[in-house]
Amino acid sequence: xDQIAVHQDSAxxxxxxxxxxxxxxxxxxAQVSYVPDAGHSKLIKLSHADADIKTTxxxxxxxxxxxxxxxxxxxxxxxxxxxxxGVGNCVNMLSxxxxxxxxxxxxxxxxxxxxxxxxxxxxxGRATPQAFEIMGTSVLRLKNPDDAEEVISAAASxxxxxxxxxxxxxxxRMIGRKKWTRETH
Amino acid sequence: MSAPTGxxxxxxxxxxxxxxxxDLLVISGLGSSSYDVFDAGEHPGNFYLWGAMGGAAMVGLGxxxxxxKRPVLVVTGDGEQLMGIGSLLTIATKQPGNLSIAxxxxxHFGETGMQLSHSGLGARLEVIASGAGIHNVSEIVDMxxxxxxxxxxxxxxxxxxxxxIRIAAGEVERALPPRDGTYLKNRFRGHLxxxxx
Numbered sequence: 001x002d003q004i005a006v007h008q009d010s011a012x013x014x015x016x017x018x019x020x021x022x023x024x025x026x027x028x029x030a031q032v033s034y035v036p037d038a039g040h041s042k043l044i045k046l047s048h049a050d051a052d053i054k055t056t057x058x059x060x061x062x063x064x065x066x067x068x069x070x071x072x073x074x075x076x077x078x079x080x081x082x083x084x085x086g087v088g089n090c091v092n093m094l095s096x097x098x099x100x101x102x103x104x105x106x107x108x109x110x111x112x113x114x115x116x117x118x119x120x121x122x123x124x125g126r127a128t129p130q131a132f133e134i135m136g137t138s139v140l141r142l143k144n145p146d147d148a149e150e151v152i153s154a155a156a157s158x159x160x161x162x163x164x165x166x167x168x169x170x171x172x173r174m175i176g177r178k179k180w181t182r183e184t185h
Numbered sequence: 186m187s188a189p190t191g192x193x194x195x196x197x198x199x200x201x202x203x204x205x206x207x208d209l210l211v212i213s214g215l216g217s218s219s220y221d222v223f224d225a226g227e228h229p230g231n232f233y234l235w236g237a238m239g240g241a242a243m244v245g246l247g248x249x250x251x252x253x254k255r256p257v258l259v260v261t262g263d264g265e266q267l268m269g270i271g272s273l274l275t276i277a278t279k280q281p282g283n284l285s286i287a288x289x290x291x292x293h294f295g296e297t298g299m300q301l302s303h304s305g306l307g308a309r310l311e312v313i314a315s316g317a318g319i320h321n322v323s324e325i326v327d328m329x330x331x332x333x334x335x336x337x338x339x340x341x342x343x344x345x346x347x348x349x350i351r352i353a354a355g356e357v358e359r360a361l362p363p364r365d366g367t368y369l370k371n372r373f374r375g376h377l378x379x380x381x382x
Contacts (some may be wrong), residue, residue: 031250054250056279059271066240066269070212071245073232078247080222096237100366113364161382 016174018040019148020107027156029105030054030076033064037083037177039109044081061086062093077160080106084113084169085121086126094135096163104137104165106158114172128169137165145174169174188307190292191326191351198350199260200225202287207256209338210248210373214241214261216296218289222260223362231253232369239269241285246276249284249344252377254284256283256338262302263290263349270313272309275348277318282342286314287334291354299354313349321346 021043024032034040045056054076059062064080072076079150084092087108097104111118112125124131127169129139138158142151151168159166203211211231213222218241219233234241245259266273266288276284292305304310311322325331325348334348334366363369371381 031247054279056246056250056275059274062240063243063275066237066243066272067247069237069240070244070249071251072247073244073370073377074210074251075374075377075379076247076251093237093240096234096240096366099236101325101368102370122371163382184284 006098008068016145016148017046019145020152021046022166023149023152023156024049024079027153027160028077029079029156031067031071031078032081033057033058033067033078034081035059035061035064035083035086037081037109039083039170039172040081040107043107046159061084061089061168064092064106065104066096068095068104069096069100078104078105080104082106083109084111084125087131088124091131091135094132094137094165098120102165103159103163106167107152107170108167109170109175110172112172116172117177125172132165132167135165137167140166140168141148141171142168143171143173186302187305188292190305191290191356193325193327193331193352195221195289195291195348195352198289198352198358199287199329199330201328202258202260202335204335206230209337210252210255210257212241212245212248212257212259214238214259214265216265217357218261218265219362220357220360221289224360227362227367229372230281231362232373235364235366238265239272240267240272242269245284245286246272246279246281249281249372250279253281253283254341256341257281258286258338259284259286260335261286261288262295263288263310264294264302266310267303267308273314273317273319276312277330277346280345282317282340282344284345285334285338286345286347288347288363289348289352290349293354295354304349305349309349311347319345319347325350334372
């Protein structure tokens with residue numbers, strides 16, 4: 001397991017995944033599920049390394065929606081991590097959360113919106129906010145690394161205290177350009 | 186070429202499975218599985234799905250991880266489990282000892298006109314589950330098998346387990362549980378001692 005600095009007092013702007021992790025901990029999140037994304041890799045490592053968080057890799061994103069419902073039934077707070085290309089997979093399962101007013105907090109790393117290299121990522125990336133909104137899921141944006149704690153905290157309150165489904169879209173600009181080749185451009 | 190269907194009466198099978206249930210928590214998949222669980226006896230530890238097809242086993246996993254000291258049983262149909270087939274792989278990665286899945290397999294999509302399902306066309310869910318990494322799997326064809334599976338649910342270290350229960354394909358009268366999801370959620374959480382906020 002890589003060494004990850006978690007215990008420093010203030011996260012720098014490049015440590016926004018650490019700020020997210022700390023905020024989730026402060027809300028008592030006990031289950032994290034994910035379909036991997038490079039932008040979430042640090043948070044996924046932190047979660048796996050934490051014995052108090054049950055961390056689960058999924059085969060497809062809607063599994064994590066249903067799992068969050070089950071977690072809540074059993075008294076656990078859950079978070080679902082995915083990238084924007086997985087949001088469409090969740091649409092029908094979001095009915096479960098709306099019908100029962102289950103809290104859902106999902107953190108979505110964006111593709112297809114900022115210096116995107118792969119045209120295949122663009123349609124779902126562009127449709128991501130609407131895909132949530134048509135199902136009644138609230139959408140918050142995290143664009144500035146320094147806002148990570150504040151935005152995640154607001155989203156967590158809205159989800160766990162307000163019984164809402166909330167997606168935080170993490171801007172692709174925060175994650176940086178994907179390096180496809182070793183050559184420099 | 187369709188596979189032979191089973192002979193077990195689904196209502197009798199589920200009733201026997203839930204007899205003397207003790208602290209068992211139950212998630213039922215949409216359609217007939219929810220009707221069967223309701224018909225076996227209303228209980229605040231039942232959470233009936235009326236939608237979310239393919240999600241029953243994952244609701245069960247989230248619950249099983251949150252409540253490791255309680256046995257959790259997912260009762261669902263072959264069509265519902267087939268739609269969430271990947272969840273068998275996800276459950277296997279966590280190896281929750283307290284989670285059991287009972288798939289009521291009649292080889293058909295019962296709610297929609299009895300079209301043959303993939304299991305009716307030869308797929309064997311217990312074999313798929315085994316390949317996914319769920320090692321405690323069985324095929325149940327009679328009431329003795331139901332009784333043996335029921336007794337095993339109490340063992341919190343024996344899961345995850347999946348049983349494919351070969352039920353008959355005939356129509357059964359509907360028995361309709363409450364449909365209000367928020368009520369079912371709060372009732373279930375209340376049963377576990379969580380206050381409604």
